Amino acid sequence: MLGACDQPPSLTTLSGPAQGTTWNVTFWKPGGVAVDAVKQDIVDELARIDSLMSNYRPDSAIERFNRADVETSLVVGEEVVDLIAKAKTVSEASLGCYDLTIKPIFDLWGFSGQQLSVPSKVELRNRLDKVGMDHVAPGSNGTLSKSRSDLQVDLSSIAQGYTVEKMAGVLESAGIEHYLVELGGELKTRGHKPGGEPWRVAIERPTPGERSVHKVITIRRDAPASVMTSGTYRHYFDDQGRRYSHVLDARTGRPVSHDTVSVTVLDQDPSLADAWSTALLCLGADNGRAVADRHGIAAFFIEEVDGKLNEATTSQWREMSGIDID
Template sequence: MKRSSVFIVFLLSSCLFVGCQRTGQIQIMSGFAQGTTWHVTVWDEEPLNTTKLKELVVKELERLDQLLSNYRNDSVIEQFNARKTTEPINVGAEIVNLIQNAESVSDASQGHYDLTIKPLYDLWGFSGDHLTPPEEQSMREVLSAIGYRKLHCFPPDCIGKAAPDVRVDLSSIAQGYSVGCISTLLENIGVENYIVEIGGELMTRGGKPDGSPWRIGIERPLPEGRFIQKVMTIERDAPLAVMTSGTYRHYFDEHGRRYSHILDASTGKPVDHQTVSVTVVNDNPTMADAWSTALLCLGADKGKDIAERAGIAALFITETDNGLAELTTSAWKTMKNVIVQ
């Protein structure tokens, strides 16, 4: 449903290793999961067994992949999608909680953000990266099975469909949730200084061994090259999530027209406004992930008002005839201990 683009920017210097105010060495682990790359950057005053730590991270990512991934038929969510029934199905408390969180964003975004968009995603051919703009009749038929209110939660661990053909796509919220799970894993073993990043979605806590803060780069939303648009200096010890959704990396050109991967559930079509990326900063990585997609679906003109009402710290970047234009919410401008340059 969406892909994100955020650069991690942090400068290593010799003082990270000797002669610092605090002892410790930055360690970086990486790998592949959920169809993308992941990086975990950590340090601690006590020596870290990064081999064992990486094993724990990989195990947790594999568990989440089995639970949430739409690209594998044996995942819990895809098994739910395959069931043609309106009876409640046990999917576990984590998925129930994710859907309840997403529902609150769907309500706030007036239905533009919707997890039941999976049939539309398949209809357009995005699942196989082969775009086929559908006929209006086909789209109308599929839209009859779309609507987040057609998905019912039966806490603590069951969900059900109002119609048998309802199917769920968790890609707009799963990476944010996964980032939060890995962050919790680190904290549970006593690591309090880290950057966790999956596919560009990230969460930070603490800072570097020399006492300086983590610096996070937001990518300039242009398809050619990779450049930094903004740098965030995060001067806080508590965890903070930074999530970006963009239209500029994943799109198709068909008969002279460009189609974004971001589908608007209210129309059944790719978004056609000029907002090319939205970055959301929030304490909750799951909600930051969902909101960044929702606001990108809406675009800057509609999205800013909704973000303001919800108190969301958001940066909208829109492509204009005169270049890129930025628009920020009040919560973004008043973020504490976060400097954006």
């Protein structure tokens, strides 16, 4: 019989609000850790990221950039510049379907909290003139400029993944090597549970009006793994018998109309996984799988056809080692 000193360490769980959703971290460390200090460091890091990337804070770096004049070189910080550079690579790979400057179109449809409505073709055409990542120019020393004064950048499709990475960094700075970090359903794991059991995370069943588990991913490797999922089934509205998703194709300004309802991406880099899950959802399974295979992206697609859920995966997903899905 094991004595008290032989018992494996217990899991510690911390949580709180952030970015309009909630965050949760579960971790353990041999010998223990100063839990209150870890939580405060996470809260401080979340506040710092908010001050850089929040579109809901007029004083954030990205919102100051959104209000800046044409050709004004504004300091936003290297982190923001680097994230935009990553997003540009994904945007180009998606043939422009994914674009951080979609915010004016997003607002036009009412998905930013305005009245939800279907815009006219003229309204869409006028707003589309304001969209395009080629209008954003990175400079030196953490600066950005733009070639249109009405250009708006929304980092939300990549910032949550980045935030997950920074939260994990807080844990690692405290010497924690075994953890699961989650923010709004976006996840990163490292290591395993105290008894050697693997971390297990769920893919939600993409059905409006209910919350249930569709698949469970078991991560049997200790190396870092990020799991990011995007879906069309949570934010939408119906008009005259037609459903409009909040996932917009930046090339047309219209919600996607394919049958893909969920995309999960696994990658070591949470920021890239976050951006790619959105980009592949924009493209849909038929086009997205080919793009993902060209770029070595491990992706799991769910389509809804005639009320039935169908699954598809990329070659990189099928070749993953140490990760099971059932």
